[in-house]
Each structure stands twice: as structure tokens, then as C-alpha cells.
Amino acid sequence: PRHVTMATMVRGLLACVLGVAALLAGVAHAQSTETDRLAAFYIQDRDGACLLPSGRFGACTHEAIMVHAKRRDGFSLVSLLEPESRRACLSRTSCHGQQSGLTADKCGSCGSKHWELIGAQGHYFVTSDKKKQCLTRALQSVQGQKALRQKKKGAAYDSKMLFNSAVMQSCEEGGASLQVENSGVHDRGFLLLGSDSTCFDGTIFRRCDPSSPSQVWGVRVAFTSKGDPTRSFHRWSDPTKCLVREGSKISVGKCTDSGAKRWGLQRGQLSQGDGAFCVVRDLKSNAHAQKCSTGFEYFQMGMRKTDAIAAAAGSSPASGSGASSSSSASAASSDAATFRERARYGQV
Numbered sequence: 001p002r003h004v005t006m007a008t009m010v011r012g013l014l015a016c017v018l019g020v021a022a023l024l025a026g027v028a029h030a031q032s033t034e035t036d037r038l039a040a041f042y043i044q045d046r047d048g049a050c051l052l053p054s055g056r057f058g059a060c061t062h063e064a065i066m067v068h069a070k071r072r073d074g075f076s077l078v079s080l081l082e083p084e085s086r087r088a089c090l091s092r093t094s095c096h097g098q099q100s101g102l103t104a105d106k107c108g109s110c111g112s113k114h115w116e117l118i119g120a121q122g123h124y125f126v127t128s129d130k131k132k133q134c135l136t137r138a139l140q141s142v143q144g145q146k147a148l149r150q151k152k153k154g155a156a157y158d159s160k161m162l163f164n165s166a167v168m169q170s171c172e173e174g175g176a177s178l179q180v181e182n183s184g185v186h187d188r189g190f191l192l193l194g195s196d197s198t199c200f201d202g203t204i205f206r207r208c209d210p211s212s213p214s215q216v217w218g219v220r221v222a223f224t225s226k227g228d229p230t231r232s233f234h235r236w237s238d239p240t241k242c243l244v245r246e247g248s249k250i251s252v253g254k255c256t257d258s259g260a261k262r263w264g265l266q267r268g269q270l271s272q273g274d275g276a277f278c279v280v281r282d283l284k285s286n287a288h289a290q291k292c293s294t295g296f297e298y299f300q301m302g303m304r305k306t307d308a309i310a311a312a313a314g315s316s317p318a319s320g321s322g323a324s325s326s327s328s329a330s331a332a333s334s335d336a337a338t339f340r341e342r343a344r345y346g347q348v
Helices: 006-023 142-149 307-314 317-321 326-344
Strands: 041-044 066-071 074-079 089-092 102-105 115-120 123-128 133-137 166-170 179-182 190-193 217-223 229-235 241-246 249-254 263-266 269-272 277-281 287-291 300-303
Touching: 041 066, 066 217, 074 115, 102 166, 123 179, 142 166, 190 217, 229 263, 249 287
Parallel strands: none
Antiparallel strands: 041 179, 066 074, 074 089, 089 102, 115 123, 123 133, 133 166, 190 300, 217 229, 229 241, 241 249, 263 269, 269 277, 277 287
């Protein structure tokens, strides 16, 4: 990755800071910030890898999507879909030290606060602690380069400094120049794909139809009074209707129901209750809930691509069912096929 010193960063900060403001337009300043008002994005390096909430670089799947959410005590980089509150935010292992490792932790922890996204010369830098610390790939860090120069056998191996690791170091020593890419989750909605690339509509798995309002979902994250994030999956066409678990029953109901909160989608599991209860599928493709330790249906997120499909699925069920032009039907079929193909390779 391209490495940039603080002197280079400073020259571009004032000119590009408006880019950050545009990215974060609509951020709510209350503790109950909801991410359906925020940009959901990937932070991507030049080699194509994306920063994960775990503090490592990996595949740019839905597990890499984050939001930059305003808190009472500063901004946090919050995983959009992580169900477990103890792993919900990107966090520094040392809050204020010049050097620090990275991990996933509670959003209320010291290292999960005071994250900044700084635009400079068309790229972005992830900084913390009032721009004193900069995120960089371990390989390009001062510590990593020092290890590479050592001739001692095994000097390049450190269990905390791996090829895909990210670390924090003083911005005077440089930082990684990264891209911030909008995921489109809040612009177009998404599909919940089952293991055979059928689509989940909240009660049953059906053949994918991206123009069907019942198959297109949105996600929002709100913070509790304790500062923990809680997620819900809602109908894209009706944000008052959410995926709800009540015992072993899965349905679509009111977003105010207790079973509509604390959802997530990570490691292939669509779960509720901080990752405790997973959606499973019976022999007739109906959905149920049971403990994740005993089984789960494998899910992936399917991103919609075309504006025509987004418009159709975002309309009311009545108007959506009336969309019968051959061009719309062809686009829907093409999108569904693309989602299934990309899902096979983990690209959604």
C-alpha cells in the first residue's frame, strides 16, 4: 500500500476535508444514532483487501461493511452486521499509546472511541486520538519494516504482526492511503440469500425476485443507553415491518417488538439475541429459529445493482406487482442470476 507521511497528509487535509463531511452527511448526534441515516462503506486498500472490524484486512464481503457513527464521546467505526456486542466495533488495544494493535471489541471500550476518517488528495486515512495515531498495514509499519531488515532467522514472524494485520503508529511515521467505497446497502437494500441462493422473505425461502418487496431488506443500528449497538432487519418497502423472532417462530412484525432487535449476519449465520439464536430451514423451506450451537442456515448478502430494480422493490407491494414490462423482468432475472453467481465465490 502507498505510504504517506504526516507532511504529505497535512497539505491535502484542508482541501479535502469537505469530502469527509459529504460522506458523513446526515449523521445524527444523539446517543440513539441509527445507521439508516449514515453511509455504510468499505475501507479498501490498493491490493483490493478491505479493513475488517477485527483489525485485519480480508475479503470485501458484507462482513467488512462499517459505519462511522457519532457517539457521546466521539466517533466509532461500527460493524454494520456483527450481532455480538463484544465484537461490534474496531478497537485499539492501547487507547493513547504511540503504537497499538487492533481488535474487535465493545463499542464502549476506550479503544473503540475517537476514530477519524481524514480525506487527503482523493484518499482517506484512518486516524485516532485527535489525528495522533494513523492506521497502517503491519508490513508497511515502522516496526514491520524493522523486522524485515533483521537477518536473524524467524525475525519476520510475530504472531501480532501478520501479513493481513493492521496496526496503529504515530502519524509522523506515516499511514496507509485507503479508499472509502459506499456499499449501497442504504441506497438500494439487499437480499438475504440462503445456501442454495434462494431468497429469504421473512418466513420462507423462495426463488429470488429482486423486484419483490418481500425479498428486499434494509438494516438499521441504534445504540442503547449503555452504548451497545442493537440491529434490526426491516422491509425495504416498509421500514416499520421487521424480522422478528418469538421462541422458535420467525415472522415479519412490528419493529418495536423485542424480537425485532439484536439481529446480525456474520460468519454465515443470520441470528438474533446477540448471536444466540439462528434462522434455520426445514424440509419445506420454512424458516424457524433454534440455538446456533445446534444448527443454522448459511446466509449471504446479495447487493442489488440496477436502479430499475431498486425502484420496483422500493415501491408499495401493489405497484411492485404491477411492474410487468419485459425490460424490468429481464433486469430482475439478470440481477438474480448475478447474485447467485457472485454468492458462489463469496463476492457479496
